[in-house]
Amino acid sequence: MHTPAIALFAMSTALSLGAVQLWLWARNRDQRWLADWGIAHVIGAVAMLLLGARGAIPDLVSISIANAMLQFAASLLYVGARRFEDRSAGLAVAAIGPAVWLAACSSDTFMASLEARAFLASAIGAIYTGLAAWEFLRPRAGAVLPSRGAVGLVLAAAAAVLAGRGLASIAIPLQQLENGLPGADWFTIATAAQLMMRTAASLLLVSLAAELAEARASASLAANTARAEEANAQKTLFLTHMSHELRSPLNTVLGLAQVLARDAALGDAQRAQARVIEQAGRHVLAITNDLLDLARVEAGRMELAPTAVDTRVFLADTVALIAPQATAKALTLSVDLADGLSPMVRADPVRLRQMLLNLLGNAVKFTPTGGRIALAATSCAGRIRIDVIDTGPGVAAELQARLFQDFARGRGTAGIEGSGLGLAITAGLASAMGGDVTHGPGPGGQGSVFTLSLPLPAVPLPPVPLPPAAPAPVPVAEAAPAGPLHILIVDDLASNRQVLEALLMLAGHRISLAASGEAALAMLAGGNRPDVVLMDVNMPGLGGCATAARIRAMQGPIGQVPIIAVTGHTDAAEIAACRAAGMDGHVGKPVDLALLRAEIEAAMTRPPAPPMALAG
Structure with missing residues (x-):
């Protein structure tokens, strides 16, 4: 070498x-x-x-x-x-x-x-x-x-x-x-x-x-x-807080508007103006709810609760909800359910109805007077296809590419109420369920067809029960008092107490007020038992859930008083926390008078809540 x-x-x-x-x-x-x-x-x-x-x-x-x-x-x-x-x-x-x-x-x-x-x-x-x-x-x-x-x-x-x-x-x-x-x-x-x-x-x-x-x-x-996940979480947190902060003043505006619209002492013109304020307040509330839903969808935190759904009854009931709006515009509204449609499927009825109402609501908004709207449903290979067909003006070419994006609105829609979020939320919910929503031209090129395709597995029909040998005793719920109720309103904000008091006094109820959880407990401990307690959740000091738990721990009838949460937090976790604390119902702010009355009636007929032991 x-x-x-x-x-x-x-x-x-x-x-x-x-x-x-x-x-x-x-x-x-x-x-x-x-x-x-x-x-x-x-x-x-x-x-x-x-x-x-x-x-x-x-x-x-x-x-x-x-x-x-x-x-x-x-x-x-x-x-x-x-x-x-x-x-x-x-x-x-x-x-x-x-x-x-x-x-x-x-x-x-x-x-x-x-x-x-x-x-x-x-x-x-x-x-x-x-x-x-x-x-x-x-x-x-x-x-x-x-x-x-x-x-x-x-x-x-x-x-x-x-x-x-x-x-x-x-x-x-x-x-x-x-x-x-x-x-x-x-x-x-x-x-x-x-x-x-x-x-x-x-x-x-x-x-x-x-x-x-x-x-x-x-x-x-x-x-x-x-x-990106942190940004989504921060956005969701921000929107959640903003939703709560918006609901409090909106509760005052919408609540008092409802009171004024039903005040016989006002003239017709003033009541009509109050109804306009009420409608505007409901529109702002709808946008707030849409923003919160959109944030949950984008963050992947939209909770689904699938259950067995009777397909034909569900679709018919959903179309019935939109029927008054269609009738007001003289629109023909029809339902076409295929013979092979799965009779029962497993789906989240709340979110499925939300998607369908978004599509049907858009069809009603954009279809001119005298037009036609149809809902058609078919099943194939474990999927359900639902078409919403209208005879409206269709979707402009420049809008089609971003139709399912946030705040997408076409030209000529400035006079139509809406935030441009409905289709984005629908697309997000469909994706979360493993499906999709698409758009195409209507029959003969007129109008639009929005197609919702979802993998909703069929559920076996329940067996038909045999008639009992003898009539079974039917449990009778405790009847609600026929006359006015004594209602305790617990809320740290005076404006919220004033709104609830004004709404309930329209029905002649007697009202007591407490500005904190501690004040409510002191009032109840003094023997002043109301028929119903309306409890705010987010209060300084003793919060609504902690106050409800302490009430449930009281001995005797006072511990069984119906308690309804009235709060700006409306997500599933908040409602579950209220139920866990012993509350009987939940009403979101801004308060709708009809929903509030229905929740009070339901709470009054439920079985008494069991006593709860406070955690040591």
């Missing part, structure tokens, strides 16, 4: 590896360590060229400078390894090796000893290669990179070979070639072995670069996803 041939092999290999690593770094400048290794290989290739030219050029260049370049190249491997691990470059440590070599070269004794030069060059290279290996082998937090450990092991093996070559250089006299390079076969074999190991490490490094880029991309995607 001849050392110049080894030098030529090392030079060509190092240049190739350096070019590849610098090219990879140029494509991804975030991986600076690839540049360190690429520069190290290029410098090493130049040093090998100078070493191979020994005898033809001065020893200062072929020995001192060439070997200093090799030590600097080895130190760059260490620098790159540290940068890969996101640590400081360690440039001060990297400068020590070349400095030690150049200082030693100033000694004539050192320059005259081939063994001493071979030992020091091997030792410095072994130290830097070993330090680079340790950077890859040391424990690392974060993503697991399969090639990382392999790079470290190969570098550790190369460091061991270099260390062994250095020790052998002292123990075994080195033969010299004519140009002064070491000529011993064992030295050449050791040099070739460590060069191949460095080459293997560099090739593994290319794989490691790809693994790191993939890990960083995954981490970036996860971080972006987390930020």
